Amino acid sequence: MKTQPHLFPFKNILLPLLIISFTATLYSCKFDKKERKPEEPKIENEQVINILTENMDFQMADTIPSGWNTFRYKNASTQTHFFLIDKYPEGITLDSVKARVLPPFDKGMKLINEGNAEEGFAQFGKLPAWFMEMKNYGGSGLISPGLVTETTVKLNPGYYIIECYVKMSNGVWHTSMGMATEVIVSETNSGNIEPKADIAITISSTEGIVFNDSISKGPHTFSVFYKDQIAHENFIGHDVNLAKLGDNADLDEINNWMDWSKPKGLIEPAPKGITFLGGVNNMIAGDTGYFTVNLEPGRYILISEVPNPASKNMLKTFIVSE
Template sequence: MTTRTPFNPTVRSLAVVIVSLMALAACDRQPVVGPEPVVSERPDHAGPATVSNANVVEVIARHDGPDYEFVLSDDVIPAGWTTFELDNHSSSTHFVYLARVPDGAITGASDEGMDLLEYWTTHITRPFQFFMDTLIDDKAPDMADFPTKYADTFFPYWFDHATPMGGPGFTGGHLTSRTTVNLEAGYYIVECYVKNAEGDFHSYDGMISLLEVRGQPSNANEPRASMHVHLSTGEIDVDQDIRPGLHTVAVHFDEQSAYSHLLGHDVHLIRLDGDWDAESTADWMNWMVPDGLVSADGMRGPGTFVGGAQTMAAGNTAYMTVRLEPGEYAWVSEVPSEVGMWETFTVPFGNPTGGR
């Protein structure tokens, strides 16, 4: 498993991009328009009934007004194959993104005498919010969030070495999703960077935690897949002959690339409830779009997301467990809409898989 993010831009190029975008934003701001209001809160359960022989970390997503948080069932777990169950206890959309903390951050936190999570939010989360705020019309960035210590590079050098390690994808209000990844020992940031109605990242408002993975790998087996999704640069290759029922979907990161929004590709599953505009959904999924990624109370975002696999370096595989009812679905990657990275498929009526 790689410990370096091959597609992360260098800190210098990231800083150049951000400084350039900040200059652009000053003269070309766009109004913030919220997505459609909540349509329904479906009682059905997107996740599976059981998972056996696996480490399971439950992550409850909840918020009360301006306060957002994750509640983790464990904050210290063994290494190896680990299933993250995102239980969304709110009406808005969330995900769980895992990033392995690089050694430079651990040393830096020690040098500055700071708790590791506080150190990360100070040098990563808050500067990202500062940058985001410059893109949002009529929102004044909080100068306290400006990365004074790294004014030239915007982010510390070690951010280039943070490794994206997947996690459950976008999951609609009051739904549950499960995604399994293989984790080596280390510290992991667990966060959701969907935004609230004011354009604050949920992580900025508290939906960010620290997970320690410690010791020898557990005996949890690598899941066995019933479906496969292959991700390469600008492309999603999916199975089209699919039975209804419970599936374990292997998401293979065959290639990885940095796109114009500075992130790599991932994949998310949407249950289509009627007419679907793929391009506007992809725009919503782009964090750099001022009104993109907004989902808060009464603002669920486009469509019904039922999970997925957050971004990982090339060569990794994540496993998503999902119950597919007959209907229309789309796999969509969280990349700029001009890339056009989405694929639709139909789950026919017929004999279900044997899972319960």
């Protein structure tokens, strides 16, 4: 704040005051620079939905507002996770899913892990017809242990189920270990606004992941537009996951790991040399989700959880420079 100068009758009073003022300004600037924290991604939405995983759980509110919501997901566990928002037909509850959906998936995956792929996939034919009517409305991408990711999606009022189906080291789904919870989206609107992205991603079954790979270090908000959506060979749609690659990262290994239908796919531990930072999980065609991240210099990857993403142009690497 600029102040008006005072008039002093004597120069010997004015000079010491100027020296004191100048010294204080220098000290203040030095202190501010020292204490300034690294810049974080800016979330425009005032209301944030917190989700915490400490083991095989989702700790969160059971009722949230409709409209645009930013989910801040903290993975405080020792395993890789994500959260996916499912909406089943009217009347289908989490109890329905546990009784009719989990058993075929559990038995099918067990048979696949034992080398009986044909018999295992046959189990999925026992899924109820209403399972095929389920729709996904986003969620986070994969997130490595000890990290936090922020994802923003728009939800209409209704009954939803949040799940994670990464597999444990023994091949058992995280959903079967308790990582499935119900949430009610109320008629009350959050009042949040749609975020503004500085990096736009488009994903489709025909063009793969498309984006401008000239990305600087620092905080960014990515938008992910689902130009279309299809069921791939492993019966699920495409999504977008961001990860930082270490020097020992093997792209072929990561490419194969993204397919849950393989015995070693989407299973703990995640491949060496990869740190998942979030993204936007499956959405229906025409929808857009957002995620924020603070990027450090290094090598990164955008990848989709589909069989052989590299062949679908859904494995894209890029460099963030100093």
